[in-house]
Each structure stands twice: as structure tokens, then as C-alpha cells.
Amino acid sequence: MSWRVSADIGGTFTDLVAIGPQGELRTKKVSSSVGDYGRAIVEGLGQLFVEAGFAAAAVEEVLHATTVASNAILEHKGAKTGLITTQGFRDVLEIRTLRMPRLYDLRWEKPVALVPRHLRLGVRERVLHTGAVETPLDEAGARAAVEALLAEGVEAIAVCLLHSYANPAHERRIGAIIAELAPGLPASLSVDVLPEMKEYERTSTTVINSYIGPVLGRYLGALGQDLRAAGLQGPLLLMQSSGGLMPAAEAARLPVRVVESGPAAGVIGAQALAKRIGLPNAISFDMGGTTAKAGVIENYQVAQAAEYSVGGGIMVGSRLLSGAGYQLKVPSIDLAEVGAGGGSLIRIDAAGAPQVGPESAGADPGPVCYGRGNAQPTVTDANVVLGYLNPRALVGGALPIDAAASRAAIAGKIATPLGLTPEEAAHGAHLIAASNMIRAIKAVSSERGRDPRGFALVAFGGNGPLFAAGMAQALGMRRVVVPPSAGVFSAVGLLASDVEVHLARSWRRATHRLDPAALEEAAAALEAEARARLAAQGFPPERIVVQRAATLRYQGQSFELQVGFAAGDGPAVLAEGFGAEHERTYGHRAGPGEPVEIVALQVVGRGLPDRPRMPDRLAPPAAATPQPARPAYFGRAAGWLDTPVLARAALAAPRQGPAIIEEYDCTCLVPPGATAALDDFGNIIIDLGESSA
Template sequence: MATTWRVGVDIGGTFTDIVLLGSDGTVHTRKISSSVDDYARAIVDGLAALLAETGIAGHAIAEVRHGTTVASNAILEHKGARTALITTRGFRDVLEIRTLRMPRLYDIAWDKPPPLVERRLRRVVDERIDARGRVERPLDPVAAEAVVRALLDEGIEAIAICLLHAYANPAHETLLAGIVRRLAPDLPLSVSSEVLPEIKEYERTSTTVINAYVMPVVARYLRRLRSGLDRAGVPARLSLMQSNGGLMAAEAAAARPMHIIESGPAGGVIGAQAVARIHGLSDIITFDMGGTTAKAATIESGVVARAAEYSVGAGIMVGSRLLTGAGYLLKVPAIDLAEVGAGGGSLVRVDAAGALKVGPESAGAVPGPVCYDSGGTEPTITDANVILGYLNPCHLVGGAVKLNADKARAVFERRVAAPLGLDLARAAHGAHLIAASNMIRAIRAVSSERGRDPRRFALFAFGGNGPLFACGMAEALGMRRVIVPPSPGLFSSFGLLYAETEHHYARSFRCLTRALDLAALNEAWESLADQALQQLAAEGFRGEAARLERTAALHYHGQSFELAVPAPDGRIDAAGVRALEEAFGAEHERTYGHRAGADEPVELVSIQVVGRGIRRDFTLPERTSTCRREAAIPQRRAYFGPASGWIETPVLRRGDLAQGADGPLIVEEYDATCLVLPGWRARIDEGANIVIDR
């Protein structure tokens, strides 16, 4: 049987990572510079070069899967479409009022980010529907058309429509949308009752506006990418990674780009879930460390933790995850990630009080760490790791990048060690430990702050720098196992290959569980299921290939925030309602450490359906093997803190761990370096993962 291939492509600000996975388990990889002026060009050129190098024919590619930052960059750089908003009279300034949440409690100089729609392009219509969907003041079609025409005269590039309580009755939004489509049929249009029929006015408005703001940008990008792939002789279907970890067809992504805003970090988490499932691991914490930031997420009982909303452009997490309000809010499901400003390029400095600080500022790709010898003048974590002997000055990225260790030592001595009165090794090791402690905050944010004990999880480390810090972080947290997958520096691209198609649907259904209209509830869930099945069928998923999952969001009556729990299959009866209440109570206790008594009323807030499409045309291999071969590397001295000092440390390849080896040791690969501390033992399992046990 001929080998078929999937392609995973992940774009970063500096590099574009391409991974080819064959149905026989063969893996080919390529890391190339991103083409910032047109990200699609680097993908097409890099894939064409890789196919030519390997001799793989373009028609053997079954699917190209892509994680992209195009939409999020458009928001961060304010380079989206010139968008207009039509809303109910009295609600013109919802985007500026927001929810009054402050990300920095004591910073009076903090300013809210500017709205994505300027005030002159926010227009109102005189209408009113109440929270139960009853029309209190009808929408005048003539007046509505005048508003639309006035906006079209402004030369807008997209329109968002969000009227009060449209989630309960979309009639007025439907009328407005019809006017827009009649007057400007090709204008990108985002309607709240279509994209997010849920309660909460700011969240719904913000999400609807973001969707409209990036629609033209994403559509243009996907057209260029599709055209480029066709010219390169790769007619394979194109799928995009969503923020929630599922895939969606390129056509669906162009219509609902709000789902791919944070597609970049999702791939690695989904890949970790797949690897963990194959090898019988149910509870893991993923740790992805690159050059600027580190991210953590949890997978519990095989299920990825997801958040119901998140903020775009909110910056990195520098304090408690409860301090929200920065950035632009998106109320769509997303992998629940915590992020800190700690990476290989994080700057190391001594502050005015004489304390050693690491990050969140980064040297970035340009000029980069001092040891890159590209003009950097500030010491970084990568410089510290070179000084400590953890990184090989001659081996970074397979030897393609030569590091200047002497420059790293000189700047660290002058800027860090001397001001602190420490010898060079102690100062560099201190910086390494502080970076690790910063990243531990991200792991605690998704574990202990969520009521989960990190000690019962394994730490799954990837990214260019993740395997270098994982052992020390696990030791500090009391975790006893670390897993490093093959190609860890390219693992976000690799993870794309294991994702499945997903579509998420939700609607508000607010009612005390004791007063639920079960017929109406079941009808609402069936309506969402029909939407999911229709979308899956349009993408070729029918019968056993189309699967549905249901969840419900509940809270105790009077609470402001809800928790989502799985809902029973089939029609919900009184026993099903009790099961929902019990599941909510258990989740509340796990998250917050307590639950209310049996008499406390529980309120259903919203219901959700997830439709999953399972591909049958590509068999995922249980074992992969890279085609890259690396030469043996001599051992070198490495520093392991004041207690152990400098140790002559073996430097191995992944394949050298077949019989296991005790730390300290260093495992060097093309795209990452793995550090195994004293007191830990490393081996490779049947899937070529490095498993490190305490």
C-alpha cells in the first residue's frame, strides 16, 4: 500500500516549521525563515523544497494542516479591516466600557487598548428586544437602511451587527443583515446571533467585532496560500487549527476566523494529548518554552482543559490569572493556556535594589542573545545556559548556528556576576533557576490554581527550550516524570497532524435547574446537534465519522461565572438534570475547594455541542522515526549548582538511551537540548519519547 502523507505547518515570527508525517511512521522536517511580508510564500517554497529533497509527489499529500498567527497579528498590529458596528441605541460604547475589569490593580497609568471600531463608525438603530425575546420596540426597516447606507458611504471594509438580546430573538439582526447583503453582497458581515448567540453584551459584541475585523485579512491570506499550493502541485485539502485544538476547513475558517485567532499554541497541546493517549498516560501537564514565552496546559483523564473565553493582545501573564481585562475579549472555546514571559531570549539584569531579574523583556530573534554574535548586548537565559555547559556552542540547530561562548561569559561577568559579588557559574545558575521559577507560575496557574495537584501529573516538555528546563521544574514541583517527544523543537507543527476536525456550537439557556422546561431544553440541544451534523456532512463526515459531545455551563444562582461540565447523551430527563447538578458540584469543589449544600439552587446558563469529524483516509502510526542522523558528541563539563558543582557530563543522542542512563547527562538533537539532572534516569520508550523518572 502506497504511503500517504500529512503536512503540519506552524508559523512563528522568526521560523516556519514544516513536518511531513507518513502513514508508515516516517517523518521529514524543515525549519525555514518566515516570510513576514507574505507568510504563505515561506510555506509554499519550504514545502516544495522538502518534497523535492525527499522525492515525495505532491499528489501523495492527503492534507495540509496549518497553525497561523495571521489573525492574531492583525489584531496586535491593528491592521485588520476598517470595520463598522451597528448596535442598539444606548449601547454604542459597549466596546469602550467593557466589563470594568483591571489587569493591574494598582497601576493608575494603565490604559485600555483602543477599540477595534472607531466611534464614528459605531452607529445605532432604535429598536428593543427584551431578555425573553419579546419585541418591545420594532426595528424600522427604512431607518435601518439609512444607517447601513451611511456606513457604506464611509468606505468600510466589514460590518459587525450586535443588537441587545439578539441571542433570545434574532429577528432584528436578521432584518439588518438582509439589508446589508442586498446593498453590499460582497462585504464581509458578522452577525452576533449567527456567530455567538449567547448572553453577556460586551463579550458578544467584542467577539462579533473581532470576527468582522479579521475576515478580509484571513480570507486574502487563505486565497494566496491555496493558490500557491496548487501551483506547487499540492492539491491537498487545507485545514486550519482552531484555538480550541480542533481543525476546520479553510472555507469555514474564512467565514468564522474568530476560531483561529490563537491557533499557533494549540498544536503542541493536541500532539501531547495524542502521544499520551497512545502510551497510556491520562494526566499530563504540557510545557512549551520557546525564545520569548513559556506556556502550560493540562490534560486530565485524557481530556484537554479548555476555557470558554480568552483575551487577544492581553500580553503575557505576569501575575494572577484572575487579573483579567487586558486585550480584546473573545468568547469562543480555547485551550486553557497559561503564559509567562520566560524564554531563551529573556533578558537577565540586576535591578536597582540589587535583585536578579529575568524577563519578561526578550532579546528576540534580532539581535538575539549575546552568544549569537549578532549585535546583542544584554545577557539572556541562552547566554547563561551556554556558560553552564548545557548548550553546545557548536551544535545549535544541528550545528547551523555557532555560539560565541566567550562573549556570553564576558557580558555575564560584567552585567550580572560582578554586581552581585558572585562567581560566574553561580550567577548563571541563579539566572537559570529564576527563569525556571517564573515558568513554574504558569504550571501552577493551570494546576493548583484550578484545584489540581501537579504531583500526580507527568510533565510533557517541548519547544526549543522546554526540555532544557523540564527536569529542574518537575523536581521543584514534586513531579516524578518528564516526557520529551521526538522533534521537540518542531512539536507544535507535529501536533497539528494528530488533530481532528471540530466545530463548536453554543446558545444561552438560562434557567434554574429545578424549573427547567425539559422539552425546550432537549429541542435546543437537538437544534445545535443538527447544526453540527450539517457542517460535518458538508466537509465529508457522515455516520460513524461524525461524533457529537455535549456540555453545559452552570453556576450557583447569583454567581457571575460558570463552570462547564459534560452532559449525558440522549434526551435529558429528571435523572439527567440531577446528573448535571452533581457533575457541577463536583467540578466546583475540585476548582474552588468547596461546594454548596443540596438546597442551594443551581442555574443552567448555556449549552454547547461539539461536532467531531474523524478522518478515515489516513492511518496514524503509533511509532515515528526521523530520517535525520547525527554524529556522536563528546562529553563536556556542566554546572549543577553549589551542591554538585562542575561535573564531566555525558552528551548523548536520543538513540543512546535504549538501555537507559542515569543523570546527569545531556541529550542533544537538531532542534532542542534535553538536560537530565542528577537523581533522575532517562530512557526512550517504544514511541521514541525520552522518559525521565525521578
């Protein structure tokens, strides 16, 4: 066995990638099978094996990024869940943190709790924040609570007691009672899911783990069976929200770790690319059929977030305006997301202004040009009208395009009501979609104290390379990088990931009074546990790497920042690192006399493969059939320009824009005034020159 395959499910397409022992790359793009996502994976892989000429038995592992967990939350289709908590605290899940996502909006309503009130039961017990037991657990009451939830027919139970992170004994006992009364029923204990302080975040995260657990467990079980039936015997690994991989069995136990699995893969791919070409600072831009995501890579490191929310709409804009969705306090790549993709609908709002998204035509029926019954134009239809996309077919000819239908829809629904020509209306929709996505890039850069002009834009996804150069110009960025197989790059990114174990514990200490030996002892204990977990997965000591981090704040602050540190670093090093990060993020730092407090310790353990998952160089794709030039519209100033349609290989010598680079999985647009060329690794480098932004 020497091939590795990966599968990334998107809202419109499922992307499949296989990499062979010599770096040969084979890709496949198929429509997502909504309702049974695994079917598209198995059927698509079968087609890929035939086209690539190798058998399923040659596959040594299958890597997977999935939206099943997030969809269960978004669509409220999770398991019927019960919650057992400390008496008097069952409404923590509903009270939340009183954060308002939209200031002064009196019509905003918080999302419905995932566990209704009658399924949230309290038991008599009390543990103090020091870990001391003030009130022993009422075991009879705990047993009665479990029996009551079972009588209601719950499919999963979450247990989250006050300050259990400091003393897990009561939670462990309730877990044992659940196992006794309902063997096999999924039970999530907060001490296993999130042993950290902050009551709402801990409760919400534990509840979500229970809510999506049965759904993801059934999906992974069925997918595993289907893969084995298709002859794939290698292990199935899932992408975590943090960008690491985890075994499918572990993902079924801690599904809360894979909620943002799909978007993370692309950022990890961009990080691997940045390291390969010597690009320390980059912003990843991933635009598919439904959403666009942005992440930041600084000094070759991916920015991480300690928590995020799901189901509160699009994740973009100031992080202070949070609280709209369901809170998850788990490690994740710091991403901003907007509802802008090829399938985003273009409409005129009640005020007579054009709007793009966040509603999407999705995979079915898709854009008007797909000919599947949709009459409302989309961003893809606008790009067809503008001449940017092939007017006959996409995906290597597998997806026929009706350009006349796109033009008629843009004309009838948008252009005529606004008094514009179809190309003017389509160009306006293209610019509106771009401006929406620029907000996502600003959210991970300028709103984090980073100037985007000091970063390169790494663009991928089915639509990312089409918009990247125009967006970069608007932001004052000078370079765009479009990697090989950009349209399926998130699936490629899966192949660059390592197995990861994340551990954390609350550990409140003031740095100026902290004994360095105590810090080392606590961090070393977490590190030893991470190494033991990876060893249990078959990784020998020489292939295990562990990184330490601490979450800190100025004493009295409500929010924290995470700072990495090495073995032997003392409290003073942590305090200085926190001050520097605070200044970089917020533009200032407190004076030397302001106390700094450690809130929690974290470690990330990585299990390295016996050989790199990604080869140093990917074999180039087969040469594309030359295409004739076609007119493309670049706004009122430039108008229609006769634009060459090129294959990637044609950029071996630099070419001036305008130009369109057509590939199997995506289309790249080089605007007038820009220069495009290939680097030594086959990436398209678009040089935008000096910008006036």
C-alpha cells in the first residue's frame, strides 16, 4: 500500500485527491450527495481509482474533512440530549454570557437551546473552585435524574457540574451511574470534553459533544463500512477544527473536535505551501460554492482561536460582536467566513439595491447555467456573463454550462430593474461578492493588528483564484499565489496534516508569585499524557513532538491570549510573551507593574508519519487542450477585452494580464496590469505591482 487519498465535502462539490509514492497527483470533483454525504465519497473514489489506474487495496490511509457535525447543529438535527448539572445551574445553557452579536438590535433573539429546559436536570452537590467538596453528591438524586431522562427517551446525556475541572469525582460517579442504568448510551462528561473554567463555555461545549455524537458516530460507522466494502482497508482519519488529524474512533468519542473540520484543511495546506516556497506571512483565501473562508499564517504559524461559535450566521467582522451561535471552547484555526460562493444568489433588496448571498443555490439546483431548474442568478452566472468562466462546460467538460440562460437571468432579474446592461449588472455583482469577502480577510488581519499589505494572498477553492487578484488589489496586497490543483486544495491540505492530541487544564496562577518548578511540573504532566495518548495510537517516541502553550491575561481582564513556551521557560518569559502579544493584537500593553495571570495550560502533541504525507514536489497535471481567446468584461473603464485562455504550463514565461487560466478544478483570472508566472513548484504567482490602496 503506497497511495494516500483524501476527501473534503463542500456545500456544492466533494473534492477527492490521491497522491502516489512518486508524488503523482490525481484529483476528482463530484457533486456532493446531500442527505448521504458518504455516497459521493465512495462513488467518487471508485471513479478516481479507475481513472488513475490503481486499486483500492493500494490505499494506506483515508483522510477526511466533513461538514456532518456542523450541519447537525445548523439544521438542529442532532440527538435528543439530556443535561445533568449542579442544582440551580440548569439555565446556564440558556442565560449564556449575555453577549449581543448586534448592538442595539432589539429584535435579535438568542438561538434556541440545544437541550430544552425539561431535559436539563440539577442534582444536589457542590465543589468549590479549589476542588474542595462543600456538598457531597446526592447519589439517589443523580440516579433519579438519569432515570427521568431515560424515561424521556434521550439519545445522549451531557454531564457538567460546577467546578468539576478542579475535582472530577462527582462527574465520574454520575458517568458510572449512566453506564450502569443505560449501557451503551453516549455520555459526555465535561472533565473529558473541556476540563477548564468558564461555566457557560464548558456547558455548551459538553452539550454540543453529546448533541452531535450519535449523528457523527452513525455517519462514520456507515462510511467505514462502505469504504471497507469498496476494498479500502487503511485507517480513516478525520480533520480536527485545529488542523490536526484524529482517528475516526476518537472523532466519534469527541465529535466537538471536528465541527469546523472542512475549513481547517485548506489553511493547513496553505501553511505547508508557505513553508515550501519560503513565504513566512500569508493569508489563505478559500472560496467554494457556498462560503468563503480566510485564515492567517504568520511566521509560518497558523493563527489559532481558543473558542468560536456555530449556528449564529456568518463568522465575520469584529470578534467583539460575538454570541450569536452555540459556543465551542475547543482549539480551532482562527477563521473568518462569509456567505459568498459560486452558488450565492444575486437579488435586489426592498430598497432597490443589489445584494449577493448569503443564501446559496447549493449543489442542487445550483446556478442557473447548470440547467437544473433554478431561475435566480448566482455569482457563477455573473462570472459566465463576464466571460471569466468557460461558456460551454466546467470540471473538464463534465459539467455543461448554458451561458445564454445565465445572461437571460442576469438581464431579467437584475440588469433591467436597475437600468443596466447585463455585463454591468454582472460586474457589479462580482464586485459586491468581492467586497463581502474582503471583510473576512480584514477580520483575520487588520482586526487582529496585522497589516494585510505585508502578506501574500494564497487563493484556492473552486472560485478563489477567480476573485483573488481583484481583492488583493483592493487591499493593497502585492502578490497572489495560486497552488497546483487549487480547486481541490483543501483536500490536498488534508495530506499535509499530522495526527494531533490537544490537552488543556485550568491552572490559575499569578506569574510574579509563581515558582518556576511548579510551572514545569504542571506542563510536564500534560506533556506526558499527550505522549502516552500518541503512543497508544502506535507512534514511537522519536515520532512524537509536543508543543506547550499557556492562556494568560492581565489580572481582572475577561479575555485571554495564548502564548507558546518551551520547556525550561519560566514565568517571566510567559509574562513578557503575553505583553508582546497583547501589544501586537490590541496596540498597547500595560506597565511592568500590572499583574499577569496564567489561566490555563495547553499542550499539542503531534504524531509524525514514517514518511512525509506530502511529497516535496507534486507531479504536474496532464497538459490541457489549448482554448481560443474570448472577450471578458473588466468594468466600464476597460470594457470588453480580448483575453487569452491559457493552461498553467503556458505561464512558464511571465505573461501580462488580462489572462484566464483554465484548469480542471478552477479558473484563475489575471486582471489587466498584473503579471503572472510559474515558480519552481508550479504555483501561479500573480504580481500586482505597487498598489494605491
